[in-house]
Every structure is written in structure tokens, then in C-alpha cells.
Amino acid sequence: MASSLILPDQQTIHRMVSRYPEIDVPSVEACLAFLDTSTAFYNAVDNYLAHYRLSRGKFTLLMQLVEADENGLLPSEFAERAGVTRASVTSLLDGLERDKLIVRQPHPIDRRMLTIHMTDKGRELMNTILPQHFVWIKEWMENLSHREQQTLIELLAKLRSGIDLSEKL
Template sequence: MVTSRGLPNHQALAQLAQQFPELEISSVEACLTFLDTTAEVHQAMEAHFARYNLSMGKFTLLIQLFAASEKGLTPSEFAERANVTRATITGLLDGLEREDLVKRQPYPQDRRKLTIILTNKGRELITQMLPDHFCRTTNMMSNLTATEKQTFIKLLSKLSAGTSAMRDI
């Protein structure tokens, strides 16, 4: 009744659909496969970032700072871009600062605010890891053709548009 990856197989879903007519088998199969694959990708990414003593969250902040160049970003800009709370960002920044990868400094136009910038050590780490990161990302996506990658992006956008169905009351 379950696949080798622990997902209910088509037969198991068909049996459930007899009891729950709302169950549309292809939708549930697609969702379960997506969730399973997402978990696998997430585990692979975490293992990759661990090679550099980073988490996905810390990497996200470092790459944003790297792209922002010398001007840096405020904690609220990070939170907005990552769609997380300021408290989450503060915890990540505290860890990155302890590791001497980022530095907090007063915001130029308002000394009550902070700007976060990369330290030399942080810039060196990102510069060192990005070639490996981009190669691994390319290899992970190598089973898809260029057309499939574009289709995948479009499909994920469509899926994202439907996520409110799970959130809304």
C-alpha cells in the first residue's frame, strides 16, 4: 500500500477515494511526490551548507549581503526578503557575527538603525563556496532539459499561487 519511499501508492489512494470522494488521486499523488522531493532536496542542501559550517538560513543572509555589496542591508530588509520574522533574522545574524562573517554598524542616515555588512572573512567564505555551490546546483538540475527547467519554474509558480488553499480558514 506504500511505495518504497513511504508514500501511499495509487491503489491505496484509490481505496481512500472510495471513502472520501473529495480525494482527487492525481492531486494527492502530485502533492505527496512534491513534498517528498522537497524534503530530499532540503536534506541535500543542508548537507552541502554544512561543509561550510553554514545553515540554509545563514547562507541566504550571506548571499544577500554579497549581492548588496558594500552598502549592506538592515535586519528588516533581510526579514522582508526572506519572508521571516525579525527575531529569526536576529538569531541568524547573532551566529554570523559570532563567527566574524558579518558586522553590525550604525545606519548612515539614522544611528538608531543598524546596517549589516560582510566582513572580509564572510566575503572570502562566500567567494570560496559559490563556485562549488553553483556546480552542485547545476548538477542537481542536470536531469532536466532547458525547456523542462522553464516548465518547472512555471509549474512551481502555479503551485505557489494555490498554497492559500492550505492556509486560509
């Protein structure tokens, strides 16, 4: 189980301004609140998935397969959709295959490639997990009106558009 973030309080942030005049206190406070909320969300998801011996990474791959057609997906498609390396996907797929939740099959046209398909056991697991998963998402978001939820989506998209690590590093 992941632990909570230990975040600096407002007084600590204000004391740091004398050493680091670049600090914009409202920006730091907003960022810390976002990180704290993200951590709480991830902890809740991790705890739920742990009951099914799944990590977020494995769950993400299974979610991609829930709606995949009978042709399955290529490992490279998982990597591209999840924004991770092919090596990471391979490791996750190995675990899912070991648990008999997915199966690798030769590509129907190019025998050098493999396609990934969910097994009946995998579909059964996802049919067990997803109803409660979606109930909890609804419960987590019910403190916000539908309009506030839409505003949150817009604000997060706006925040994300300002983050380009390739230019910041």
C-alpha cells in the same frame, strides 16, 4: 541531517478514497512527488552547508549580502526578502556575527538603526561555497532540458499562485 519523507503509496491513497471522497488522487500524488523532491533537494543543500557550519537560513542571509552594496542591509530588509520574522533574522544574524561572518554597524544617517555588512571572512567563505553550490545545482537540473527547466519554473509559479493560506485556514 534531515530525514526522508515517508509517503503513502498509491494503494494507500486509493484506500483512503472510500473514507475521504474529497481526495483527488492525481492531485495527492503530484503533491507528494513535489514534497519528496523538495525534501531531497533540501537534504542535499543542508548536508553541503553543514560542512561549513551553516544552516539554510544563515546561507540565505549571506547570499543577500553577496550582492548588497557597501551600504549593507537593514535587519528588516533581510526579514522582508526572506519572508521571515525579524526575530528569526536577529537570531541568525547573532550566529553569523559570532562566527565573524558579518558585522553590525551604525546606520550612517539614523544612529538608532544598524546596517549589516559581510566581513572579509564571510566573503571568503561564500567564495568557497558558491562555485560548488552552482555546479551541484547544474548537475541536479541536468536531467531536464532547458525548455523543461523553463516549463518547471512556469508550473511552479502556477502552483504557487494557487496557494493562499490566509484564505484556506
